[in-house]
Amino acid sequence: MTRISDNPYVPRKAVLLSRKELSPTCTLYRFRGEGRGPFSFTPGQFLLLTVPGVGEAPFSISSAPSEDGTFEFCIKRVGRVTDHLHRSAREGDVFGIRGPYGRGFPVEEMKGKDVLFIAGGIGYAPLRSVLLHLLKERESVGQISFLYGVNTPVELIFRDEVREQAEAGTVHYWISLMEGDLDDFPAPWSRGLVTDFIPRVPADPENAIALLVGPPVMYRTAVEKLFEKGFREENIFLSLERRMECGIGKCGHCAIGYRYTCVHGPVFPYFEAITLTEAI
Amino acid sequence: MSKPKVGFFGLTSCAGDQLMVLNCEDELLKIAGEFEICEFTMAISGHYDGNLDVAFVEGIVAHEKDLKTLEDVRKRSKILVAFGTCAAYGGLPSMEGKFDFNASLKKVYGEETDFLKKLGTRRASPIDRFVKVDFVLPGCPVERDEFLITLASLRKGTLPEFFRRPLCCECKEKENVCLITEEGEVCCGPLTNSGCGARCPSLGSPCAGCRGPLEEIHFDAKAKVYETMGMPLEKVVEKMKNFSAPAWVVSGMEGK
Amino acid sequence: MLVRSAPPEILETLFSRLSGTGKVYGPVRQGKAVRFLPLSSISDAELSYQRTVLPPKKFFLPPGETLLTFAGRGEWRVPDEEDERIVLFGLHPCDLHGIEILTVFMSDAVPDSPFLRRREKAFIVGLSCLPDDKCFCRSMGCQTSEKGFDIFITLLGDRVLLRAGSPEGYRLLRMLDGEAREPSREDRERLLNFHRLRNESFTLSLDITDLPEVLDLEEESQVWEELGNRCFTCGNCSIVCPTCSCFNVVDIPSFASGETKRVRTWDSCLFRSYALVAGGHNFREKRAQRVKNRYYHKQKGFVEGFGKPSCVGCGRCISSCPAGIDVVSVFKRLTEAYAK
Numbered sequence: 018m019t020r021i022s023d024n025p026y027v028p029r030k031a032v033l034l035s036r037k038e039l040s041p042t043c044t045l046y047r048f049r050g051e052g053r054g055p056f057s058f059t060p061g062q063f064l065l066l067t068v069p070g071v072g073e074a075p076f077s078i079s080s081a082p083s084e085d086g087t088f089e090f091c092i093k094r095v096g097r098v099t100d101h102l103h104r105s106a107r108e109g110d111v112f113g114i115r116g117p118y119g120r121g122f123p124v125e126e127m128k129g130k131d132v133l134f135i136a137g138g139i140g141y142a143p144l145r146s147v148l149l150h151l152l153k154e155r156e157s158v159g160q161i162s163f164l165y166g167v168n169t170p171v172e173l174i175f176r177d178e179v180r181e182q183a184e185a186g187t188v189h190y191w192i193s194l195m196e197g198d199l200d201d202f203p204a205p206w207s208r209g210l211v212t213d214f215i216p217r218v219p220a221d222p223e224n225a226i227a228l229l230v231g232p233p234v235m236y237r238t239a240v241e242k243l244f245e246k247g248f249r250e251e252n253i254f255l256s257l258e259r260r261m262e263c264g265i266g267k268c269g270h271c272a273i274g275y276r277y278t279c280v281h282g283p284v285f286p287y288f289e290a291i292t293l294t295e296a297i
Numbered sequence: 298m299s300k301p302k303v304g305f306f307g308l309t310s311c312a313g314d315q316l317m318v319l320n321c322e323d324e325l326l327k328i329a330g331e332f333e334i335c336e337f338t339m340a341i342s343g344h345y346d347g348n349l350d351v352a353f354v355e356g357i358v359a360h361e362k363d364l365k366t367l368e369d370v371r372k373r374s375k376i377l378v379a380f381g382t383c384a385a386y387g388g389l390p391s392m393e394g395k396f397d398f399n400a401s402l403k404k405v406y407g408e409e410t411d412f413l414k415k416l417g418t419r420r421a422s423p424i425d426r427f428v429k430v431d432f433v434l435p436g437c438p439v440e441r442d443e444f445l446i447t448l449a450s451l452r453k454g455t456l457p458e459f460f461r462r463p464l465c466c467e468c469k470e471k472e473n474v475c476l477i478t479e480e481g482e483v484c485c486g487p488l489t490n491s492g493c494g495a496r497c498p499s500l501g502s503p504c505a506g507c508r509g510p511l512e513e514i515h516f517d518a519k520a521k522v523y524e525t526m527g528m529p530l531e532k533v534v535e536k537m538k539n540f541s542a543p544a545w546v547v548s549g550m551e552g553k
Numbered sequence: 554m555l556v557r558s559a560p561p562e563i564l565e566t567l568f569s570r571l572s573g574t575g576k577v578y579g580p581v582r583q584g585k586a587v588r589f590l591p592l593s594s595i596s597d598a599e600l601s602y603q604r605t606v607l608p609p610k611k612f613f614l615p616p617g618e619t620l621l622t623f624a625g626r627g628e629w630r631v632p633d634e635e636d637e638r639i640v641l642f643g644l645h646p647c648d649l650h651g652i653e654i655l656t657v658f659m660s661d662a663v664p665d666s667p668f669l670r671r672r673e674k675a676f677i678v679g680l681s682c683l684p685d686d687k688c689f690c691r692s693m694g695c696q697t698s699e700k701g702f703d704i705f706i707t708l709l710g711d712r713v714l715l716r717a718g719s720p721e722g723y724r725l726l727r728m729l730d731g732e733a734r735e736p737s738r739e740d741r742e743r744l745l746n747f748h749r750l751r752n753e754s755f756t757l758s759l760d761i762t763d764l765p766e767v768l769d770l771e772e773e774s775q776v777w778e779e780l781g782n783r784c785f786t787c788g789n790c791s792i793v794c795p796t797c798s799c800f801n802v803v804d805i806p807s808f809a810s811g812e813t814k815r816v817r818t819w820d821s822c823l824f825r826s827y828a829l830v831a832g833g834h835n836f837r838e839k840r841a842q843r844v845k846n847r848y849y850h851k852q853k854g855f856v857e858g859f860g861k862p863s864c865v866g867c868g869r870c871i872s873s874c875p876a877g878i879d880v881v882s883v884f885k886r887l888t889e890a891y892a893k
Contacts, residue, residue, distance in 0.1 A: 024631055024666045026620045026815075069623045070453050070813040072804045074831070096831040101455045111627025118663075233834070260830050262802045262817075265663035269799030269820070270827060272850065275858035280662050324808060449806035449813075460803050460818050461826075462788055469792040469873065470616045470819065472606040474585040477875040487787035487875055513786070513825045513840075 025265050028067045028113025033106055034087065039174040042094045043139065044103055045079070049087045050114060056086045059121030060146035061256060061284040065264045066090065066098075067113030068106075074098040075261045077143035077283070078117065081150040091142035091174065118264040119283050122147050122228055122254055131159040131220045135239050137166050137211055137231025141174060143256055144230050148188065155187055159225075162218045166193040166211025166231070179204070191218065211235065215242035222247035229255040240287060253287035301350040301451060304336035305380075306370055308363040309390065309421070310356025313438040314381035315339040318353075321441060331452060348373050351451055353380040353434075354424055357390045361417030364427060371428040376456070378447070379423070379430045382437045386509040386541035389437075390421040423543055432456050435490050437507035437540060443492055461490050463511055464504055468495035476503045485537050506537045510544050555717040555726050557733035558740045563713060564706070566732055567678075568595040568642070570725060574676060575638030578612070580605055589641065598643055600708065603685050604869055608795035609641055609648050610655060613671045614819075620667065620802070621815040634670065643680040647690040647867040649701040651795025652677070654855075654863050656701075658798065661859075676721060679705035683750070687868030689757040689881055695865040696751065709743040759881045761862065764888070765853045771887050772845075780883065781841025783876050784823070790870035790878075791821035791847070796863040799827075822847050848883065 031048040038044050050056040058064075058078055067073045074096065080089035094103045106112075124147065132151065136144050144163075151158050167173050173192065182188040183204040190204035191214040199206045207213070212235065227243055229236060236255055243253055259271035259278040271278035273293040285293075305315055319340060321328065328334070335345040352374035358364050371377055379385040398420050402410050424430060434443055443459060450457035464486040468475075476482040476498055485506030486498060497504055538545050571577050572592075579598040581590040587602045589609055623629045644652075656672055659665040679702035690696045698705065703722035707714040714736060717723040726733070736744070791797040801820040806813040820827065823843050828836040837843045855863035864880070871879045 025663050026667070027631055028621075028629070030627060067629075069627060069629065070804065070806055071455050072458060073802065073815070097455060097458055099831070101453075105454055113629065258830055258834075259836065260828055262800065265665070266661065267659065267663075267665050267798070267800075268802070268817075269822060270801075272822075272854070274849070275854035275856075277662075327808070445808040446805055449808040449811070452808075453806060457806070458803050460801050460820075462818075462821075462824060463785070465787040465789045465875070466792050466819065466821070469606065469789055472586055472588045474606065475789070475873055475875060478873065478877075479585055484875075487785040487789075 025115070026263075028065070028073075028115045031066075031112050031114045033108055033110045033112060035108055036106060039091065040171055042172075043174050044092055044094075046090045046092060046102070046106065047080075047087060048090070048112065048114070049085070051086075056088070058082055058088070058117035060124060060150050061121030061143055062117040062119050063143075063264070063279075063283060064088075064090075064114045064116035064118070065261075067115075068098055068101055069111070069113060071101045072098040073113070073115075075264060075279075077146070077256070079142040079145045081146055081153060091139065091145070093139045116264055119279055120281060120285075122256075122284050123226075124150060127151065127226050128157050129159065129224075131225035132161050133218060133220050133225055133227040134161070134163040134165075135211060135215075135227065135229045135231065135235070136164070137235040138168070138172060139174075140230035140232075140235075140256075141165060142230075144228060145175060145178075147228060152182070152187060160189065160220065161187065162189045162191070162220060164191045164193070164211050164214045164218065166235070168195040170194060170197040170199055173199070189218075210238065212238040212242055215239065215246060218246075220246075222249070222252075225252065227253045229253065250288040250291070251286055254284055255287060255290060256283045257285060257290065258283070300331060300333040302333045302335050302348070303351045303353065303451075304334070304345070304349045304370070304374070305338060305340070306336065306352060306354045306356075306366065307338035308354065308356030308367060308384070308424070309359035310381070310383050310388075312339050312355065314353075314355040314383075314436075317438040317441055318444065321445065324445060328448060332448070346373075349375070351376045351378060353378045354384050355380045357383045357387060357421045358419070358424060358427060359390060359421045360419060364417075367424055367428055376431045376451075377428065379425065379433045379435075381439050382435050382507055382509050382540050384424045385430075385433045385435050387421060387423040387543040388540055391423065391542045392539055426543075435509040436493065440492055459492060461492065461511065463487050464489040464491050464493070464495055464498075464508070467491045467493070468498045468504075471495055471499050473498050476501075483532055483536055485533065488533070488537055506540050509541045510537060555723050556736055557715045557726055557729065558712055558736040559715065559729070559733035560711065561708075561713050563715070563729060563732045564595050564600075566729060567704075567715070567725075568592070570728060571640045571642065571676065571678070575640050575674075577640040577642050579642035592642065600643065600680065602643075603682075604645070604687075604867060604872065606869075606873075607793060608651055608867065608869065609644055610651065610795055610798065612639060612641060612675065613652070613655065613668050614798055614800075616819050618667065618817050619814045620817055623804070623813040623815070635674075638674050638676060640676045640678065642678045643706075644677060644702070645680060645682045645867075646698040647688075647693075647695045647865040648795055649677065649679050649698040650690075650693075650695040650865040651867070653701040654796045654859075654861075654865070655798055657859055658796075658863075677702045677704075679718075681705075681707040681747070681751075684755050684757075685868070686756050687871045688755065688866060689759055689868065690866035691752065691755050692757075692759040692761060692881075693862060693864055693866035695867075707744060707747065709740065709747055712740055712743065714740060714744060757868075757881055759866075759884055760888070761852065761884075764862075764884060765856050767888055768849055768853045774887060776883065776886055777841045777845040780844045780878065781839060784840060784844050784878060785876055786821075786823040786825070786840055786843060787875060788821035788823055789873045789875065791823060792819055793869040793873045795865055795867055795869070796851075797821070822850065848880070852884070 030051040034047045036046050063075050063077045076090045078088050079091040134144050183190045192206035193211045261271045261279050262268035264279045266277040266280040352370045382388045446457050476484045482503040484503035486504040489506045490508040577592045578589045579592045580602040582599045587605045659668045702718040705716040717726045799820045800817040802817050851864045852862045
């Protein structure tokens with residue numbers, strides 16, 4: 018029988034270093050994990066964050082891996098735990114974290130290739146982790162294109178970063194809005210769906226990787242258009258969202274077929290995702 | 298942090314939920330110490346017109362005065378809790394949904410019903426028909442533990458999370474033999490909110506559905522469950538309607 | 554391993570030995586229900602019981618288990634561990650298989666240490682049984698057990714066979730040498746007769762040989778829609794299932810102490826809230842989808858992940874379904890549709 022050392026349900030401590038409002042519903046929280054050795058993760062992995070006395074919920078890490086034990090979550094106010102965070106979290110408060118868990122994006126595979134990001138709404142958050150990681154060694158990859166779709170301009174989070182990267186020319190952004198306008202923005206934008214841009218993006222499908230995070234409906238259209246463009250199944254990666262209680266493949270909530278999103282995902286290559294019933 | 302201001306209100310009801318609050322004898326002093334109890338229909342005389350952090354509202358709307366009170370409380374409260382099955386689902390007073398309203402009035406009060414008209418008597422209804430409800434604490438009466446957990450959460454600045462399963466789950470966790478399969482009883486367990494620890498079935502008495510219907514029941518009029526036991530769904534719904542008739546009427550289960 | 558034959562009175566000696574090592578639980582009849590409850594003597598146990606309401610998973614994954622307690626700001630602790638060894642007496646082979654399946658699952662990837670610690674502390678005594686009309690363990694290969702017990706008792710009328718399944722069981726059996734002996738030729742004959750009788754007594758069976766493949770073909774079967782209309786998704790089948798281990802986690806604050814307990818509660822994939830994510834999207838909104846998912850997980854998903862189905866044929870889901878849904882006839886309908 019497996020010997021059991023650590024209890025996986027016990028969180029380690031994390032101190033809130035700062036918070037920054039990104040939009041009326043989204044806030045960026047910066048934490049420092051404490052104790053138990055170095056804190057390393059792969060972009061696309063997630064942590065379970067405990068608000069003591071209130072509850073626990075899973076969040077993708079939205080910062081790049083760093084040496085100093087800090088990490089960021091971009092959290093949208095959608096439920097009990099996130100609502101309490103938005104209203105009550107103060108610098109210096111102690112929270113609990115478990116993880117990092119799950120399979121992240123294949124950052125090593127991206128070396129020397131063009132990288133195409135496709136984000137719908139809050140889907141920008143986990144992709145930002147990959148992006149910032151790649152930007153640390155910009156020359157390690159080819160062209161970086163980022164298709165970013167939101168409903169209204171106010172939902173365009175990390176606007177300053179996006180602007181900066183677009184102006185520097187390190188990342189080619191295409192931004193889609195369902196309504197409203199973007200005045201004086203250094204990147205092409207238009208009304209419509211984020212997937213509308215796919216045919217126009219200059220990428221060599223033979224030597225490119227596409228990373229997708231957004232609602233299920235976006236995946237279907239995006240994958241279809243990527244195929245039309247010549248992308249192969251094994252070069253498309255997407256992150257699946259499911260309800261999670263444990264993060265370690267035990268509570269059952271995130272199971273798709275025999276796969277557990279928390280253990281085998283949340284990032285799946287498309288050729289795996291397509292084999293899972295109900296996946297997308 | 299200043300103490301949260303709370304109020305307990307009784308519309309038309311038996312006041313059983315307010316009584317449950319007063320029955321929390323071991324905690325009453327602590328409650329009074331940590332919350333500012335501004336209004337309490339059953340326990341405090343006098344009026345308070347100010348704003349409230351939380352209002353617990355018991356009972357149904359049965360006449361114009363109930364409605365006025367409810368609308369006033371809603372305006373003054375940040376969080377409004379439907380307190381008990383009457384407020385949440387209509388409870389026993391709304392059973393009359395099954396009968397002709399005017400005929401019922403005549404049967405109870407005789408031919409002279411003018412005074413009722415002056416009161417603005419109306420068909421008994423749960424409070425969410427009139428105002429936004431932020432949280433539901435079902436029960437007839439409300440479970441003491443759930444009430445105290447709610448207070449503990451409110452003190453932390455949040456609302457509690459109750460995991461609502463069908464009552465059957467708690468019944469099975471108590472290792473009861475199923476009253477439906479083994480005794481052929483009409484038991485509301487499969488349709489009813491958990492939270493009472495399956496009190497009645499554990500004592501051998503089938504669930505009467507006093508904690509109200511599960512969320513999903515509203516969506517599904519097709520489950521033919523009891524037919525195999527020679528017990529048509531209508532009979533079960535009939536029984537469920539004792540405590541939550543309005544919900545069943547809305548879901549289209551009336552007459553099915 | 555070691556097998557011994559003895560008169561039934563040896564069970565009393567065995568019991569007193571066991572009760573010296575920890576609290577002993579066994580099948581106790583209370584009205585129509587049989588439950589695993591503490592035994593004060595062997596006579597409390599109903600040795601001819603059919604099935605308990607809850608399987609023994611309740612000892613390893615207790616309903617409403619406190620995982621953590623949060624005290625003040627940023628302080629939390631795990632509950633004190635129960636040091637006491639427990640003895641589970643009189644578990645049928647299906648339940649032994651159920652525990653084995655859960656143990657494999659809970660040990661996978663990141664081990665569930667609260668579960669596994671309790672499992673390691675338990676001494677398990679298996680007990681032979683004869684099937685009723687709801688048992689289909691033989692179809693699932695669970696009518697007999699090769700592991701997952703320390704001692705296994707087979708009742709053979711005026712003899713009992715005691716079989717060791719672990720070093721601890723072996724040691725204990727050796728201590729009973731004064732009252733037991735090598736099985737005689739007659740004992741062997743009785744055992745073979747018992748096996749024959751047991752195998753002939755099954756009235757319910759299901760051929761699962763090609764079931765995962767059939768399920769691949771029957772994703773769109775009308776059967777799921779019909780089941781969705783019949784099933785109340787009350788969760789009874791999950792709660793009583795020896796291998797259903799899904800749980801929900803809720804933080805429950807105490808008004809009196811100010812502390813908050815993180816509690817895991819038994820959950821079911823049949824519930825509407827199960828696959829509902831923040832923001833309101835439900836990955837299995839329809840009742841039919843959820844019912845289908847449960848059947849697929851047991852007979853296909855678990856097979857793909859762990860090499861065998863997570864059903865042991867104990868019949869509890871059949872006996873506890875208020876809608877009279879029976880898993881065997883559901884799968885039979887599918888395989889018949891496939892055969893046509």
